[in-house]
Amino acid sequence: xxxxxxxxxxxxxxxxxxxxxxxxxxxxxxxxxxxxxxxxxxxxxxxxxxxxxxxxxxxxxxxxxxxxxxxxxxxxxxxxxxxxxxxxxxxxxxxxxxxxxxxxxxxxxxxxxxxxxxxxxxxxxxxxxxxxxxxxxxxxxxxxxxxxxxxxxxxxxxxxxxxxxxxxxxxxxxxxxxxxxxxxxxxxxxxxxxxxxxxxxxxxxxxxxxxxxxxxxxxxxxxxxx
Amino acid sequence: xxxxxxxxxxxxxxxxxxxxxxxxxxxxxxxxxxxxxxxxxxxxxxxxxxxxxxxxxxxxxxxxxxxxxxxxxxxxxxxxxxxxxxxxxxxxxxxxxxxxxxxxxxxxxxxxxxxxxxxxxxxxxxxxxxxxxxxxxxxxxxxxxxxxxxxxxxxxxxxxxxxxxxxxxxxxxxxxxxxxxxxxxxxxxxxxxxxxxxxxxxxxxxxxxxxxxxxxxxxxxxxxxxxxxxxxxxxxxxxxxxxxxxxxxxxxxxxxxxxxxxxxxxxxxxxxxxxxxxxxxxxxxxxxxxxxxxxxxxxxxxxxxxxxxxxxxxxxxxxxxxxxxxxxxxxxxxxxxxxxxxxxxxxxxxxxxxxxxxxxxxxxxxxxxxxxxxxxxxxxxxxxxxxxxxxxxxxxxxxxxxxxxxxxxxxxxxxxxxxxxxxxxxxxxxxxxxxxxxxxxxxxxxxxxxxxxxxxxxxxxxxxxxxxxxxxxx
Numbered sequence: 001x002x003x004x005x006x007x008x009x010x011x012x013x014x015x016x017x018x019x020x021x022x023x024x025x026x027x028x029x030x031x032x033x034x035x036x037x038x039x040x041x042x043x044x045x046x047x048x049x050x051x052x053x054x055x056x057x058x059x060x061x062x063x064x065x066x067x068x069x070x071x072x073x074x075x076x077x078x079x080x081x082x083x084x085x086x087x088x089x090x091x092x093x094x095x096x097x098x099x100x101x102x103x104x105x106x107x108x109x110x111x112x113x114x115x116x117x118x119x120x121x122x123x124x125x126x127x128x129x130x131x132x133x134x135x136x137x138x139x140x141x142x143x144x145x146x147x148x149x150x151x152x153x154x155x156x157x158x159x160x161x162x163x164x165x166x167x168x169x170x171x172x173x174x175x176x177x178x179x180x181x182x183x184x185x186x187x188x189x190x191x192x193x194x195x196x197x198x199x200x201x202x203x204x205x206x207x208x209x210x211x212x213x214x215x216x217x218x219x220x221x222x223x224x225x226x
Numbered sequence: 227x228x229x230x231x232x233x234x235x236x237x238x239x240x241x242x243x244x245x246x247x248x249x250x251x252x253x254x255x256x257x258x259x260x261x262x263x264x265x266x267x268x269x270x271x272x273x274x275x276x277x278x279x280x281x282x283x284x285x286x287x288x289x290x291x292x293x294x295x296x297x298x299x300x301x302x303x304x305x306x307x308x309x310x311x312x313x314x315x316x317x318x319x320x321x322x323x324x325x326x327x328x329x330x331x332x333x334x335x336x337x338x339x340x341x342x343x344x345x346x347x348x349x350x351x352x353x354x355x356x357x358x359x360x361x362x363x364x365x366x367x368x369x370x371x372x373x374x375x376x377x378x379x380x381x382x383x384x385x386x387x388x389x390x391x392x393x394x395x396x397x398x399x400x401x402x403x404x405x406x407x408x409x410x411x412x413x414x415x416x417x418x419x420x421x422x423x424x425x426x427x428x429x430x431x432x433x434x435x436x437x438x439x440x441x442x443x444x445x446x447x448x449x450x451x452x453x454x455x456x457x458x459x460x461x462x463x464x465x466x467x468x469x470x471x472x473x474x475x476x477x478x479x480x481x482x483x484x485x486x487x488x489x490x491x492x493x494x495x496x497x498x499x500x501x502x503x504x505x506x507x508x509x510x511x512x513x514x515x516x517x518x519x520x521x522x523x524x525x526x527x528x529x530x531x532x533x534x535x536x537x538x539x540x541x542x543x544x545x546x547x548x549x550x551x552x553x554x555x556x557x558x559x560x561x562x563x564x565x566x567x568x569x570x571x572x573x574x575x576x577x578x579x580x581x582x583x584x585x586x587x588x589x590x591x592x593x594x595x596x597x598x599x600x601x602x603x604x605x606x607x608x609x610x611x612x613x614x615x616x617x618x619x620x621x622x623x624x625x626x627x628x629x630x631x632x633x634x635x636x637x638x639x640x641x642x643x644x645x646x647x648x649x650x651x652x653x654x655x656x657x658x659x660x661x662x663x664x665x666x667x668x669x670x671x672x673x674x675x676x677x678x679x680x681x682x683x684x685x686x687x688x689x690x691x692x693x694x695x696x697x698x699x700x
Contacts, residue, residue: 103506105499155541181542183542186510187576189580190546191543191545191546194545194546194548194549195545198545
């Protein structure tokens with residue numbers, strides 16, 4: 001996909017551009033808010049990654065507000081050194097779609113960009129989800145793998161639903177905490193891993209082909225394999 | 227000296243006193259004057275009356291000889307007596323001529339009269355018409371002067387005493403005040419130079435300066451504690467960050483020196499990233515604590531149900547408990563609504579459950595209870611059957627970066643309980659560490675909605691209390 005990065009720090013920019021390009025994306029980069037706004041307004045992008053604090057000229061949040069007022073619906077990920085929840089709320093309120101604090105792991109950034117892109121393509125929340133031979137019907141809340149029904153606790157259902165909606169993408173622990181439990185803090189333990197292994201017991205244990213995989217140093221992914 | 231507030235206050239009082247004195251004396255003076263005047267006129271009239279009687283009895287000549295006899299026998303004293311004919315030619319008396327400035331119509335007059343041998347005197351005169359004669363009876367006003375003088379002397383003396391006493395009291399007060407202000411100034415300048423141990427001198431009395439000094443001492447106490455806390459925390463930060471940074475450094479240095487196989491290198495790099503993440507985590511925790519301490523987070527307060535919050539947290543940690551073969555029991559009453567920051571409360575609760583799971587023994591039990599007490603507080607209790615906390619350590623575990631003996635060898639940076647305490651303080655809640663023999667019960671009492679809304683609107687900074695109960699059955 002085509003991504004615009006508005007970021008003034010050269011090192012961070014290089015690191016992000018290189019990583020995104022390796023992941024197969026095209027990246028345009030603007031080091032100044034003005035250039036960023038110009039590019040965002042004139043080119044069609046799939047995702048915009050916007051640094052919140054830009055030196056001198058225009059503030060990142062101001063650019064987002066201008067873009068939104070102009071009717072742009074491109075998903076925007078805000079990067080910021082301001083880590084507090086209030087800052088995050090302000091960022092999202094200005095029209096950003098997701099918020100990532102610096103310093104961040106590249107895997108986290110990539111996963112969030114993918115998730116934003118996926119979300120922007122529009123998903124019907126009521127359509128059944130399918131990954132390989134695993135089926136989930138959000139309406140009836142029935143989950144089956146092959147012919148076998150799988151019984152899930154409500155939270156396990158939510159966890160699997162989130163993973164399946166992002167099938168084929170890496171989903172980080174932080175994304176799971178935020179979206180499945182709505183926990184915007186780091187519980188400092190491996191509880192998410194334990195939840196995942198419990199879920200794995202239910203959907204993968206008795207099957208030859210595992211669907212829920214751990215991605216080293218990044219998170220988890222549900223995919224049909226290959 | 228004129229700028230001394232004590233002195234100007236005293237002078238102000240003196241001026242006020244003098245004004246009051248004058249305001250008091252003036253009507254008195256007036257009433258007195260009127261009374262005296264009336265008295266004098268009566269005396270004169272009585273004199274004139276007696277002469278009139280003589281005139282009625284003996285006629286003009288009789289009166290002449292009567293007056294002459296009196297003047298001659300010096301009975302008249304300092305009185306002025308004058309009898310004239312209709313053209314004011316003197317017939318008898320001790321005045322040579324009818325005074326030029328005295329009218330002839332009957333009545334009382336006050337005027338200066340040249341008496342000849344006795345000089346000009348301030349006279350109260352009474353003029354009467356007796357047939358064709360004019361009669362003048364006068365008395366020297368000076369007779370009353372000593373009385374007046376005494377009045378003025380009295381008033382002046384009172385004013386003088388008042389002024390001198392006021393000035394003296396002002397000076398003494400100023401001196402006393404200056405010496406106290408001086409000692410306060412000395413203490414404060416010692417504090418300015420960095421010695422926070424100093425306190426303002428106070429005594430047992432309840433006067434204004436003492437009250438002020440006590441309040442300031444209270445403030446100094448708080449400041450000293452805060453500064454002490456900040457110093458401690460910065461020491462701890464420096465110390466706690468050194469450990470992961472030292473590990474990181476040696477890892478990287480070893481990597482540079484040894485140049486191991488690519489696989490080993492990547493593993494080491496991963497470990498290095500984990501070290502950096504640890505440092506970042508410590509910073510995040512500290513930032514959050516600082517923000518909670520500053521009370522900035524109260525803006526994030528929303529109405530919430532603590533039972534929901536606790537059950538989510540229990541459910542979140544249930545698999546971790548299962549993994550360690552710990553029974554995680556959850557007991558909840560009906561809903562317990564309160565005002566609070568859901569994210570912070572969830573984090574505090576997470577820390578408590580995480581701690582309990584960490585310290586509960588294998589096959590042990592952790593119990594989480596939430597209920598609404600009769601006193602309007604919601605009580606959240608997290609109990610374990612681990613080693614517990616010794617009484618001597620109970621206060622310390624709430625300090626930042628403190629790690630008890632029993633937590634050696636467990637993961638964590640020693641900020642968990644301080645965060646719980648900070649969150650409790652922000653919510654006006656009470657945090658209690660109680661013994662269960664064996665084990666520890668951490669009880670968090672949060673004011674419920676109705677009372678919470680009140681206490682938050684009335685007291686913008688609710689005082690959190692931390693009770694450390696020893697040996698209390700939970």
